[in-house]
Each structure stands twice: as structure tokens, then as C-alpha cells.
Amino acid sequence: MTAAAPRQRRRLTAADRRRQLLHTAAQILDTQGSDGLSLPRLALAAGVTKPVVYEHFRTRAALFAALVEEFSAELFARLSSAVAQHPDDIARAVRAANQVYLDYIAERGRGLQNLFASVAGDPAIEAVRLASRRHHIDLWVHELDRISSRPLAEKRAIAAMFVGSMELLGGRVMAGLLSREAAAQLQEDVVLRFLHGESQDQVLLHLRFRLASQQSGRHPTAEELHRSDGHRGD
Numbered sequence: 001m002t003a004a005a006p007r008q009r010r011r012l013t014a015a016d017r018r019r020q021l022l023h024t025a026a027q028i029l030d031t032q033g034s035d036g037l038s039l040p041r042l043a044l045a046a047g048v049t050k051p052v053v054y055e056h057f058r059t060r061a062a063l064f065a066a067l068v069e070e071f072s073a074e075l076f077a078r079l080s081s082a083v084a085q086h087p088d089d090i091a092r093a094v095r096a097a098n099q100v101y102l103d104y105i106a107e108r109g110r111g112l113q114n115l116f117a118s119v120a121g122d123p124a125i126e127a128v129r130l131a132s133r134r135h136h137i138d139l140w141v142h143e144l145d146r147i148s149s150r151p152l153a154e155k156r157a158i159a160a161m162f163v164g165s166m167e168l169l170g171g172r173v174m175a176g177l178l179s180r181e182a183a184a185q186l187q188e189d190v191v192l193r194f195l196h197g198e199s200q201d202q203v204l205l206h207l208r209f210r211l212a213s214q215q216s217g218r219h220p221t222a223e224e225l226h227r228s229d230g231h232r233g234d
Contacts, residue, residue, distance in 0.1 A: 014056075017048075017052070017056065018056050018066075020046060021042060021046055021048075021053060021056055021057070022066060022067060022070050024042060024045050024046040025037055025042055025063060025067055026067065026070075026071075026108070026111050027045070028041065028042065028045060029067070029110075029111035029114045029115055030108075030110050030111040030114075033114045034064075034114045034115060034117065034118030035118075037060075037063070038060060039053050039054065039057060039059075039060060039063065040053075042063070061119075061122065061124065061125075064115065064118065064119050064122075064125065065119075065124055065125055065128055067115055068115065068119070068125055068128045068129060068132075069128055069132075071108060071112060071115070072128070072129070072132035072135075073132075074104075075100075075101070075104050075132075076132065076135050076136060076139070078100045078103075078104060079097050079100055079101065079136065079139065080139060081100075082096040082097050082099070082100040083096065083097055083139060083143060087146070088146070090143055090144070090146070090147055090191075090195070091188070091191070091192065091195075093143060094162070094187070094188055094191045095184070095188060097166075098166070098183075098184045098187050098188065099184070101166055101170055102170065102173065102180050102183060102184060105170050105173055105174055106180070109173075109174045112174070113174055133163060136163045137156060137159045137160050137162075137163050138159075139159075140158075140159035140162045140163065141155050141156055141159045144158060144159060147195075157200060158194045158200075161190065161194065161200060161203065161204075162190070162191060162194075165186075165187055165190045165207060166187055168207075169183040169186055169187055170183065172211070178211075186207065186210055186211070189206070189207075189210070190203055190206075190207055193206065
């Protein structure tokens with residue numbers, strides 16, 4: 001009886017190989033930080049030869065740029081899906097997006113922190129991040145178009161504040177300075193204040209005050225809350 005021929009491993013397509021390498025690189029970031037991520041170490045961890053890695057990423061900087069793009073695209077897809085579930089209720093869409101964003105931070109937080117700390121100030125990486133941010137802003141402009149007749153420039157400014165506050169609060173959560181629950185509540189508060197017609201300055205003042213109160217652990221007085229609200233109703 002002849003022995004069965006050994007099964008050959010299926011050769012991955014270029015796209016599948018790239019995804020595998022990026023997934024492995026993300027795992028290295030989580031466990032070893034950016035200092036542990038090099039192209040030779042990625043090859044070893046992925047079980048491929050170094051030339052295979054260099055076919056996809058010519059430099060370490062190119063790998064990091066690809067990781068930023070991958071993380072951003074994955075987050076945008078999740079946010080878009082969550083927002084699409086609530087086409088006629090932007091408040092619920094915001095809540096859903098908050099949960100998705102905070103889930104993503106919980107899942108990817110350590111790797112994101114390690115990655116962004118290592119590429120801070122890199123012009124190519126910043127270009128990728130800015131492009132991703134524009135996509136997120138466009139998502140919220142589209143949602144605001146459904147419910148608001150405000151000028152486009154004003155809606156873009158509001159959408160930029162949505163995204164900026166989400167990034168700010170998410171960063172606080174990753175750094176352990178803010179609880180997930182407090183971040184979600186603050187982000188919803190920011191959005192509702194904009195939708196109720198408050199100015200950007202009023203909303204920023206309120207957000208800064210709330211963050212300072214959260215960090216100090218002190219409950220604001222009624223008078224302080226009144227001032228942080230921009231004297232609404234006076």
C-alpha cells in the first residue's frame with residue numbers, strides 16, 4: 001500500500017497574505033509594543049520568509065502606515081454600520097457609534113497606543129490619519145443632512161466636533177483617565193448640545209469643565225454648572 005502524498009499548503013493570495021501580516025503585526029503591537037515590531041520579527045511571527053514581508057512592506061515605516069490605514073478602515077466600517085441602523089434618529093445613531101468606538105478601543109487600545117506613540121509627527125502617517133478623520137467627518141455630515149437645514153460649513157464644523165470629542169474622550173479612556181461609561185455620557189451630551197443650538201465655544205467650555213470635574217473627582221456646584229452651560233435660559 002502506497003503512502004498518501006502529503007497535503008500541500010494552500011498558497012495565500014497577495015491580499016490574504018497582506019491581511020495575515022497586518023493581523024500578526026497588530027498582535028505584536030499588543031504584546032510587545034512598537035519596539036518589538038520589525039520586518040524580520042514580523043516574518044518570524046507570521047511563519048514566512050523575510051522576502052515575503054518585504055514584498056508587501058518595503059520599510060518599517062510603510063508597515064506602520066499600513067497598520068494605521070487598516071485600523072482606520074476597520075473602525076470606519078464598524079461606525080458606518082452602527083450609524084446606518086438608525087437612519088431617522090441621530091441621537092440613537094450617536095449612542096450606537098459611541099459603543100462601537102469604545103468597543104474598538106477596548107479591543108485595540110494597547111496596540112493603538114503603542115502604534116501612535118511610535119509614529120507621532122511622521123508626515124506620511126499624519127496624512128493617513130487626516131484622511132481617515134475626513135471620512136469620519138463626512139459620515140456625520142451625511143447624518144446631519146437628514147435632520148438639519150444648517151449651512152454645509154456649519155454642519156462640517158459640528159461633525160468635526162463630534163469626531164474630535166470622540167477622539168479626545170477615547171484617548172482619556174485608553175489612558176485610564178476616564179471610565180467608558182463617563183466617556184459615552186459626555187459624548188452624547190456634546191452631540192445633544194450641538195443639536196439644541198449651542199455654539200461651539202459653549203460646548204467646548206462645558207466639555208472642558210466636565211472633564212476637569214471627572215479628573216478631580218469633585219461634583220460641580222449648581223452655580224458652576226450654570227456657568228459651564230453658558231447661562232442657557234438667561
